[in-house]
Amino acid sequence: MSKLWQARFFTTVNHLRDLPRTTVPEIAFAGRSNAGKSTAINILCNQKGLAFASKTPGRTQHINFFSIGGAHVAMHRHDPLNMDELQCLVADLPGYGYAEVSGDAKNHWQRLLGDYVQRREQLAALVLMMDARRPFTDLDQQMIEWFAPTGKPIHCILTKADKLNRNESINVLRQAQAKLDSYVDEDGEGFPFTVQLFSALKRIGIEEATAKIEELAGLADGDQAPPPDESEE
Ligand SMILES: Nc1nc2c(ncn2[C@@H]2O[C@H](COP(=O)(O)OP(=O)(O)OP(=O)(O)O)[C@@H](O)[C@H]2O)c(=O)[nH]1
Numbered sequence: 001m002s003k004l005w006q007a008r009f010f011t012t013v014n015h016l017r018d019l020p021r022t023t024v025p026e027i028a029f030a031g032r033s034n035a036g037k038s039t040a041i042n043i044l045c046n047q048k049g050l051a052f053a054s055k056t057p058g059r060t061q062h063i064n065f066f067s068i069g070g071a072h073v074a075m076h077r078h079d080p081l082n083m084d085e086l087q088c089l090v091a092d093l094p095g096y097g098y099a100e101v102s103g104d105a106k107n108h109w110q111r112l113l114g115d116y117v118q119r120r121e122q123l124a125a126l127v128l129m130m131d132a133r134r135p136f137t138d139l140d141q142q143m144i145e146w147f148a149p150t151g152k153p154i155h156c157i158l159t160k161a162d163k164l165n166r167n168e169s170i171n172v173l174r175q176a177q178a179k180l181d182s183y184v185d186e187d188g189e190g191f192p193f194t195v196q197l198f199s200a201l202k203r204i205g206i207e208e209a210t211a212k213i214e215e216l217a218g219l220a221d222g223d224q225a226p227p228p229d230e231s232e233e
Pocket residue numbers: 031032033034035036037038039040052053054055056057058059060093094095096159160161162163198199200201202
């Protein structure tokens with residue numbers, strides 16, 4: 001059983017000043033609206049209604065945080081002792097690129113996103129969810145360029161792989177890896193960027209994503225967290 005299965009709703013944030021004053025590592029799920037972020041969080045946490053997933057794009061407009069460890073403790077900012085058991089936070093970021101959202105709201109959350117990914121020290125890694133049929137849109141690349149200078153890992157998850165046949169899947173994965181390898185810093189060094197295929201519908205890539213996220217969140221380390229038992233998933 002994965003540690004992610006312990007996830008509980010923690011808090012919703014609409015302004016950077018309200019970010020939780022926690023120090024545990026955070027893993028943030030970013031991606032275009034409708035890419036499948038909330039659906040993937042629900043699957044990975046093995047809880048149907050945890051992150052709101054819907055057929056109406058643009059529904060996740062705030063940053064929703066979920067906690068791992070300290071499972072029954074919601075955020076009490078004035079009572080940090082309650083957070084002793086907290087091990088990690090998972091953030092479901094507002095989807096971007098939803099054309100029908102008006103100017104102000106769009107600007108608000110694009111700024112919220114940009115500032116959060118660039119400045120949040122606790123953010124350990126970004127999980128970038130992209131529809132496998134059209135990965136690396138301009139806004140996805142913007143996200144990568146915002147985050148790359150932090151030197152932290154990005155794990156790309158190509159969602160809805162059930163829409164591709166076997167050959168298409170192989171090609172998309174290969175092209176995505178090549179695209180990620182093409183990012184280099186001023187010294188020509190690559191970045192810690194990885195990629196995989198995923199389908200919530202056909203349950204493709206769940207174990208791979210779980211293992212990667214646990215590793216990035218520091219949940220897979222030695223004594224505090226036994227390694228996930230593959231046979232139970
Ligand atoms: N075929 C298929 N559809 C999926 C998959 N994952 C999600 N969907 C569908 O894609 C739509 C959007 O999924 P969400 O999880 O709400 O997307 P989101 O990225 O959270 O969207 P926002 O909250 O708007 O940012 C829903 O209709 C899901 O049922 C998948 O693996 N395969």
